[in-house]
Amino acid sequence: MKGTCVKIAFFGECMVELSGQPLRRTFGGDTLNTALYLARLGRRRRLDISYATALGKDNISQDMLSAWQEEYIDTRLVRRLDDKLPGLYLVETEPNGERHFHYWRNDSAAKFYFAAAVTPLERAIENNEFDVLYISGISLAILAEDAKAILVTLLETHKAKGGKVVFDNNFRPQLWTAKQAQYWYQQVLPFVDIALITEDDDHKVWGEGDVTERCRELGCGEVVIKRGSLPCLVATGLQTRPETYQVAANPVQTVIDTCAAGDSFAAGYLAGRLSGESATVSAELGHQLAAIVIQHPGAIIPPEAMTEMM
Template identity: 50%
Template sequence: MKSIQRIALFGECMIELQEQVGGQLRRSFGGDTLNTAIYLARMLAGRPAEVSYVTALGDDRHSQAMLDAWQAENIDTHLVSRLPGRVPGLYMIQVDAAGERTFSYWRDSSAARAYFETEISALELELATLDVLYFSGISLAILPQAGRERLLAAAHSVRQHGGKVVFDNNYRARLWPDSAEARRWYARAFAQSDIALITLDDHIAMQEAPISVADALAQVWTLPTPEVVVKQGGADTLVRLVGQPPVSIPPAPVAQVVDTTAAGDSFAAGYLAARLCDHDVISAAEIGNTVAGTVIRHRGAIIAPTAMPAIQL
């Protein structure tokens, strides 16, 4: 029997610049799967689990600062590739008075896009040892076609070896040539996944024509993924296990929303941590909602460790 659970999250971490009062900028690091990795590592601290982040970075000082920051969060980095001459992508966040955020990106030459350009990556060498492989729609979008094929092949291999695959549908239209191509790749990702994390607004946004919430949910419930979790912002979270009707879990009340950055990413971490610790889906969704409800009361994608909610797993 394995003595430790190994969870690998693939994606892109970028330099985050957040606009402050007076026009000053605060630098940090963020990205959807990286945010999830950090919150997951915090949730599983002290348990027999290893959370690894999988990406490619350059050989610049910002890349090294990223590695140092991840290791300080107890994230394993031995699956990270360092590519000479490459640099991380960059994005800027502006937040309005209601806590909603606007992003501007500079990521065309991001090193993460080249992760699968070697003959065999560090991730592919260790697929048989993984308990969980986690990636998102953004993870797929940043890769060239050959890289997407290899990521999906990696997911298939993890499942063949008894591990589980988690796919988060994070969708950014600007990263895809059109929504039809995104839907094709998403369909293949859902088919290779055990848990699908669906932000319903993102699912609606990638459809060819506008659809209602009811129609969007009807589509979601037909996905082949055995466990489907639907996130609806401030509305109830919905979970469907294969062969069972969906269940509804109300969100944790939040007195004041400060910044919704990483709300879905932190929910994913709370939900997955709970499922890895044998919680049922209702308890896992409640925990995910609690983590997300805490994160959105603070600015930035990653809140201070001291601000994390006290949750017994």
């Protein structure tokens, strides 16, 4: 895709984040984190980022929307719902940087994105407005069953029109069971060009097994297995000529907060791949960004902290 402008649409949920001591209010969510970091990296790589979700019509929702627009994220796919609010989560961080999440999201606006009307994302996919559609396991998990089916149909339509699909397997057992996740991942993976797989989450859903082979059998073309501070595993050309690589993570002496480590890695990897870089160079970009992010508190770090990459 080198030399052309690539348009990427993300679908998911962004929530109000409370974290730190004393508590501070920010925002975050797996797909939004990746979208925002990719928007920052994409400014000189001709990557245009749009985000699809639902928000309320309250002041906090407006603050979130304005913040995304300041990050050069196109928000025309966002729905505003009269009677809903964004979800909320509280982060408790241990001295080693590991974090624990507490959620209030049962009635969050994003869960109702596909309810009661044809959505801006559906219209955009029908009109073939995007080159890449990105979703995660959480994107699916928050939705009612009929809305999950709508989202999978969107992937099928997008793929049929020549678009690419990226899927991150992020699994949250508070949202659904491993068996439910297995079923819907099996519906999604046949349309996926790049699967970003967190190894720990994969084990929670499937147990032990060959991640790459499972994805290949389901029709996926490229797999990146994220393994924290261990080297990531990359497999390309799964449906044609398979090649596999290991790419070492950047060492970090002081970890402040691992929140958004995997999401930022995904952004770095996609920044490379969607601008024509090799899988190994792209994984190095992912590791570089993740190493910066985990040295700062919260899901979204200040732009000046990653100036060297932008």
